[in-house]
Amino acid sequence: MTDNMEFPDDNHVIAGFNLICPECGIANPDDADCCLVCDRDLTNILLFFEDDFFDLEITENCLIEYRKSFWGTRRTGKVIKYPLTEISNIEFGSPVNRFKFDFEGKRHVLPLREKNMDSVKKIIPKIID
Secondary structure (H helix, E strand, O other): OOOOOOOOOOOOOOOOOOEEOOOOOOEEOOOOOEOOOOOOEOOOEEEEEEOOOEEEEEEOOEEEEEEEOOOOOOEEEEEEEEEHHHEEEEEEOOOOOEEEEEEOOEEEEEEOOHHHHHHHHHHHHHHOO
């Protein structure tokens, strides 16, 4: 018996499962095109995060808000889609983190965690004129 056993997979890199499916919440491999569970297309997701009162998805064409219960423990089933071409008057609140915009003649205000606000601030100017 030898002390130095070599295993062929010792240097194998394990794939990260950081791509969360907005539809079902399952973690997928970082390079996945479709969700492993619900088969949803993941290729058009630019940003997805979970926040206190909702989950937010940003695609090339739309901002999608998945509402949560008052305590933020589970989704309510209510989904609001905001086409990016119909969003205007965008503001990023400070010092309180609020993402504000006009949609269909109404002002919408989304409270965000600081980390999530930073992500939205980086991506929104790149996709909205």
